[in-house]
Amino acid sequence: MGRVRKKRRQELPPSTKGKKRVGRNVGKLMKMLDVPMDVFFEIASYLEPVDILQLARASRDLRSTLMSRSSRHVWVAARGNVDPPLPDCPDFLSEPEYAYLVFERFCEECGAGRAMNVDYALRVRLCRTCWKENVKRGHQLAKEMDLKKDKEALRVIYNLLPKATCEWFESEDPRLEELNQISRDLFYEPEFIDTVEAYLDVRDRGDDDELEKFIQECVDFTLDRLNFHRDVIEWYREARAEKKAAGVDAKGEREDAIERKLSELGWKRADWPYISRRFYNMVHQPRPLTDRIWNTIRPKLVALLEEEKRDREIEKFNLKWRIRRQQLSGHYRTFLRKTRDPVQQQMLPGFQDALELPCMQALLTSKDPDQEVTLGDFSAIEPAIQAEAEVYRDEVYSNLVSIWQEHLDECEQQRTAVSSQEEAEPPRASQKMQKRKKKADPIGGSIPALDPAARLALLDEPTTFFTCTLGMWWRYDCSKPMSYIGIMEHWRTQHGDTRCSRGALGSDGGCYTTHLPYLLGTLGLEAKTTTHAELHQLITSGRPSGHISQARWSAPYERTSVKETAKAHRITFEPFDEGASS
Structure with a gap:
């Protein structure tokens, strides 16, 4: 019978379940203890006290070695590496305690x-x-x-x-x-x-x-x-003062390096912004300018320099043509005082917006800055102003329609949220009675895209109102609701030196959607068919007068103090006397 060989048992690798992963560098500092102690102490003596504190935390063996009395000379040598020199360690503190107190x-x-x-x-x-x-x-x-x-x-x-x-x-x-x-x-x-x-x-x-x-x-x-x-x-x-001085020197070296880099790109020191926090926050830093830092900040610096260049060109242009702008401002005020259709008069832009019209720009630079622009020169472009003002008007119309549509969308979202909340709650008896009542359709609605006719129709609705957000809150002229005609006239008369922007206009539906039909009823007008233009024509047609008549009033709730009839106001407009100013 042959010899039977025992089957060799295969050893499995040790289980790593539940063990913490160890990094590649963990424990490598322990190899420093393998070198002779005099060599280790010589290496440590080139460090500073805060570095030895960090080294002592690496392992228990390093800590016991560095905290022993035999290592005192290492701490003394490390303290000598501090600039400016630290005061000598007092007798009531050990060297490690002294370093910990000062640096940690x-x-x-x-x-x-x-x-x-x-x-x-x-x-x-x-x-x-x-x-x-x-x-x-x-x-x-x-x-x-x-x-x-x-x-x-x-x-x-x-x-x-x-x-x-x-x-x-x-x-x-x-x-x-x-x-x-x-x-x-x-x-x-x-x-x-x-x-x-x-x-x-x-x-x-x-x-x-x-x-x-x-x-x-x-x-x-x-x-x-x-x-x-x-x-x-x-x-x-003293150390803080030296650190501050070193930081100032580092800032100066970084600034000089950035100046050299920008000069290679064609930008001079005179092209730098006078005041720009974003620009100088990147320039004035106490860190050297490396290639990586330069590649990061270069596009930002160039963009700010180009922006500064554009601003200076605009400022230079305005300064050069300042007298000419003043002359055009006076001629434009004279132009606005001329008699024309009231609605057309109210649609004209303010001076700052009018100055952007092509005809005004051409007249502004048509002569040398020291030559005067006469009233006759300005009268020659008045028809062009009338025609080009329509572009301004269309732009303002678009902004107003967009603002009003956002207002209507917001109102619709609020109504939807309230309706969802009411559906979630069990209806009360009073709510059931209100649902049975026929409600009037709300005036207006959110319209996604409008052609010019529909856009004007939306602005002409009597419940469409706007406010000026540019003025201070205590100025009633700015805070009161205005129609699209009124807001354009307001901007021309109150803020003519500022360009009309979308951010300075706001919607103001307020309570007009609910109560305006009753007000129009007192004027004998229909809420859904009356326009702002018709209202303007009616109000300027004569002198208002009012009278009270007995009318049946439908009380929304039963109450003993409410009478069956109430007095309703009626407002009419009597024509002005001949020769009287409207």
């Missing part, structure tokens, strides 16, 4: 970032919330410790520890030689309690020499800490 921005109480309330005398950095919770007035802390009646202690305790300030505290006073802290000063509560309790313990022993020695040691220690705080603050001010 974490709250030592809650761990929050961006903790800017630091006190180098207290050796703490706190966030705003923890600062308010732990830093209190001396008299408040003394009251909490039941020392308000201990006069002897109150004369001493406020000079046993440093008062609290903040990093923003800057003093140019000389170094402190004596203390004069008072009860209104701020103190760090945990240290205040420990120091005062230690003072009370020494005092309770009854040894005056020991008490005096304790007080003197606390006062000397407080002076050293306050002067250390002052030295670090002075270093911080």
Whole structure:
């Protein structure tokens, strides 16, 4: 019988289920510990303290190595790499504690970032919330410790520890030689309690020499800490000033580099905008101009330069022809005062819009700027103004129709939303009665696309009103509802120096859709067939007069105080006397 070979067991790869993925660079810094320690310390001595703090967080082994006493020379060398040089580390702080206090921005109480309330005398950095919770007035802390009646202690305790300030505290006073802290000063509560309790313990022993020695040691220690705080603050001010100066230098170098790049594209420094936040935010930055940054900002800078060029050309043109524009403005006002059809008169544009007409542009530049344009020259183009003004009128009509259609669409959406809500709710008895009543069809509606005749018909409906949104809210001339004829006349008379734009016009349906039929009824007109032109003709035809007649009134609800008949107003217009002005 032959020998039977055992089947080799196939080993499966280890399961990775539930294991956290490890990055490619995780653990690579551990290889630094494989080098000789003197080489490692030599490399670390070229870093700055904040870099060594970050390195110590990489692993436990690195932390234990860098935080040991044998690594103190590395921290001292790293501190020497800081420019401007930091003050020497005091005896009451270790080198890592000193670096953490100066360079890190974490709250030592809650761990929050961006903790800017630091006190180098207290050796703490706190966030705003923890600062308010732990830093209190001396008299408040003394009251909490039941020392308000201990006069002897109150004369001493406020000079046993440093008062609290903040990093923003800057003093140019000389170094402190004596203390004069008072009860209104701020103190760090945990240290205040420990120091005062230690003072009370020494005092309770009854040894005056020991008490005096304790007080003197606390006062000397407080002076050293306050002067250390002052030295670090002075270093911080100097470092901040140098950083600011370096940032200014970097901004200048970046600006010069951008100027050279733009000059290669044909743009001179004189072409730069006078005032442009978008332009100078890209230019004045404390970062060097790299190829990637230049490729990103170049199209934006060129676009702003081209916009500035167009604006300067317009400004130059307006300045050159300013006197000519003033002459044309006077001639145009004379032209508007001429007698013509009232409706046609109201359709004429204001001066700024009229200046854009081709005939006006041709007359503006027909002569040298120092030559006068006579009234005869202007009279020659009056027929052209009348003809070309129709283009302006059609443009305004289109804007008004678009605005009114948007208003009607919005009203329709609101009615649809209300109807959907009413259908979702169970109808009440009063609602059922109202549904049985015959309702009048609303005047107007949303029309998607209109030919010129239909467009004019929509604007001529008596319920179509507009407002001017350019004027201030307290100006009634701008806030009152106006027809399409009135809004064009208003713009010509009130805002002639500004071009008429769609953004300065708004719709104002208000309550006219509901109540205008009754008003037209008092004039003896039909709501659906009357136009704004007919209303204008009627109102200007004579002097209005009114009278009251008895008419049957259908009350919308039953009420004992409502009479069966009510008085209705009727308004008529009597012709003007011959020779009277309308």
